[in-house]
Amino acid sequence: MADQIFKAVILACTAFIGLVFLWILGEVVVKGISHLSFSFLFDAPVNSGRAGGIAPILVSTLMIIIVAVSVSVPLGLGVAVWLSEFTKQGQKFATSTRLTLDVLAGIPSIVYGLFGNAFFCIYLGLGFSILSGGLTLACMILPIFIRTCEMGLRTVNDSWRKGALALGMTRTAAIWHILLPSATPAIIAGLVLGIGRATAETAALIFTSGYVDRMPESFMDSGRALAVHIYDLSMNVTGGDHAAYATALTLIILIVFFNIMAQFMMDQWLGRKVLSS
Amino acid sequence: MTQKQPPYKADKDNQDERAIPYTLGNLEAGEPCCIPKAHLQVQNLSVSYNNITVLDDVSLDIHKGCITALIGPSGCGKTSFLSALNKLTDLTASAEVKGSILFDTQNLVSDKIDVMALRRRIGMIFQQPNPFPLSIWRNLDLPLREHGFRNKSVRRKKIEKSLQDVGLWDEVKDRLQDSALALSGGQQQRLCIARALVLEPEILLMDEPCSALDPISSCVVEELILRLQGKYTVIIVTHNLAQARRIANYAAFFWMKERVGKLIEFGQCQHLFETPKDDLTAAYISGAKG
Ligand SMILES: Nc1ncnc2c1ncn2[C@@H]1O[C@H](COP(=O)(O)OP(=O)(O)OP(=O)(O)O)[C@@H](O)[C@H]1O
Ligand SMILES: [Mg+2]
Numbered sequence: 001m002a003d004q005i006f007k008a009v010i011l012a013c014t015a016f017i018g019l020v021f022l023w024i025l026g027e028v029v030v031k032g033i034s035h036l037s038f039s040f041l042f043d044a045p046v047n048s049g050r051a052g053g054i055a056p057i058l059v060s061t062l063m064i065i066i067v068a069v070s071v072s073v074p075l076g077l078g079v080a081v082w083l084s085e086f087t088k089q090g091q092k093f094a095t096s097t098r099l100t101l102d103v104l105a106g107i108p109s110i111v112y113g114l115f116g117n118a119f120f121c122i123y124l125g126l127g128f129s130i131l132s133g134g135l136t137l138a139c140m141i142l143p144i145f146i147r148t149c150e151m152g153l154r155t156v157n158d159s160w161r162k163g164a165l166a167l168g169m170t171r172t173a174a175i176w177h178i179l180l181p182s183a184t185p186a187i188i189a190g191l192v193l194g195i196g197r198a199t200a201e202t203a204a205l206i207f208t209s210g211y212v213d214r215m216p217e218s219f220m221d222s223g224r225a226l227a228v229h230i231y232d233l234s235m236n237v238t239g240g241d242h243a244a245y246a247t248a249l250t251l252i253i254l255i256v257f258f259n260i261m262a263q264f265m266m267d268q269w270l271g272r273k274v275l276s277s
Numbered sequence: 278m279t280q281k282q283p284p285y286k287a288d289k290d291n292q293d294e295r296a297i298p299y300t301l302g303n304l305e306a307g308e309p310c311c312i313p314k315a316h317l318q319v320q321n322l323s324v325s326y327n328n329i330t331v332l333d334d335v336s337l338d339i340h341k342g343c344i345t346a347l348i349g350p351s352g353c354g355k356t357s358f359l360s361a362l363n364k365l366t367d368l369t370a371s372a373e374v375k376g377s378i379l380f381d382t383q384n385l386v387s388d389k390i391d392v393m394a395l396r397r398r399i400g401m402i403f404q405q406p407n408p409f410p411l412s413i414w415r416n417l418d419l420p421l422r423e424h425g426f427r428n429k430s431v432r433r434k435k436i437e438k439s440l441q442d443v444g445l446w447d448e449v450k451d452r453l454q455d456s457a458l459a460l461s462g463g464q465q466q467r468l469c470i471a472r473a474l475v476l477e478p479e480i481l482l483m484d485e486p487c488s489a490l491d492p493i494s495s496c497v498v499e500e501l502i503l504r505l506q507g508k509y510t511v512i513i514v515t516h517n518l519a520q521a522r523r524i525a526n527y528a529a530f531f532w533m534k535e536r537v538g539k540l541i542e543f544g545q546c547q548h549l550f551e552t553p554k555d556d557l558t559a560a561y562i563s564g565a566k567g
């Protein structure tokens with residue numbers, strides 16, 4: 001009897017969450033799909049986005065993500081390997097690094113925006129640019145990415161570590177050929193989380209990559225990201241609702257696409273090396 | 278001292294009599310170890326973790342080409358002893374090794390050692406088979422590459438020979454690119470032995486290599502170890518006294534005194550089992566016999 005009630009409650013929770021999710025998705029799809037077209041994706045916005053398309057915004061978003069990912073993946077993997085493979089248990093510096101990362105992971109993105117503005121735009125003189133925005137996003141996703149990868153490396157079977165060293169292999173070889181490839185699922189999870197956060201980011205980008213909706217010509221140009229565009233359309237532009245929904249739909253499709261890509265690329269790069277039974 | 282005989286003969290004529298589903302390759306045995314010659318000289322070795330001594334004042338010679346069995350109750354420091362020999366204790370930050378281990382002209386404890394080169398000469402097999410999550414082929418290929426074998430056909434020959442030596446070749450030759458994790462436990466352990474042998478070490482450290490295996494696989498691995506005699510110096514930890522008796526030329530008995538592991542008795546296997554000098558040894562052997 002208790003079992004049945006418990007089961008019913010769990011089912012209700014699942015159904016509720018599923019419905020909410022479907023409702024959000026449904027709303028975006030229903031309201032956005034009619035406006036979404038080939039020319040919407042390939043035209044420049046006209047009249048603050050009420051008409052025309054989102055081509056420059058799509059390009060800016062892609063460029064921002066490219067900067068963020070290509071900076072955070074190598075850096076993040078480096079730090080994760082250091083944390084899990086080269087620190088001793090209870091080492092002060094490592095413990096405080098972990099604590100700092102956990103705190104950083106919980107900081108609201110607008111704080112990253114202010115920091116990015118002060119550091120990248122002003123102090124380093126990069127101005128409002130795609131580069132500043134991408135680097136700011138990199139800072140924002142690094143803490144989660146590092147911690148996820150570290151956890152992944154830690155759960156790798158310790159006997160492989162010992163086995164590799166007992167064969168006279170170097171630590172580098174063990175990490176490169178066995179440990180990192182075995183941690184691929186965790187690395188992908190971290191990457192997917194990070195890309196998701198980065199693609200959906202508004203607050204951190206308004207202060208760093210700006211909201212110019214022209215087609216960017218280089219990484220030093222200012223560029224508007226999709227999420228910023230949605231924010232602008234729904235808050236500041238009357239009559240921009242349809243465009244906002246279509247952009248939101250594009251954003252969702254883009255995130256799904258990125259996730260598949262990330263999975264595919266990591267699998268190609270690392271996962272192909274290991275065979276789990 | 279006499280060469281130990283394998284528990285099972287692997288030749289084809291005998292196969293109906295003892296149905297083992299494996300055949301071992303023709304690993305060439307070297308000279309029987311009649312003339313004791315020290316390969317490793319361990320003197321006053323002690324190992325401690327977090328400043329707590331777990332193994333104290335162990336001195337013994339490991340003879341070249343012989344099989345030395347380490348026996349004793351759980352926790353008396355047998356694994357710690359083995360790990361000190363190939364400096365795997367370096368991995369544990371809290372571990373500290375004192376005393377001396379003479380290998381060639383070097384003292385492994387105090388001298389500056391190239392551990393990568395050392396571990397190539399002193400291989401290790403673990404209790405739990407630990408093949409890498411790679412293909413069967415790459416499990417052996419990777420260590421060879423890491424030790425600078427650039428020539429692919431040389432590597433191929435070595436791998437094939439090594440797999441034959443452990444009797445795995447016929448079982449896996451058609452599935453070399455499959456994952457090593459799909460092999461059975463006994464096959465995995467033999468793959469790990471092949472992986473160690475492919476680097477042509479001089480000494481093999483084996484930490485309870487059979488205890489995670491079923492009786493038949495265990496028997497095959499045991500026979501394999503016997504065949505290593507003469508060509509390799511083998512140090513094997515085992516909780517199976519009958520096994521120690523069957524395969525070892527020398528035996529070392531460890532025991533805990535006041536929570537510190539000590540070497541109680543060391544000598545020829547036969548002497549240790551039949552005419553133990555120490556009362557503790559006698560008690561342990563007969564006690565474990567039931
Ligand atoms: N990494 C470590 N840190 C702290 N103490 C350890 C560590 N490894 C082993 N010890 C301790 O050292 C002692 C000897 O351990 P060891 O593993 O060498 O024993 P063993 O003879 O191999 O036992 P078993 O037969 O159970 O494998 C034990 O008391 C154990 O708790
Ligand atoms: Mg042990």
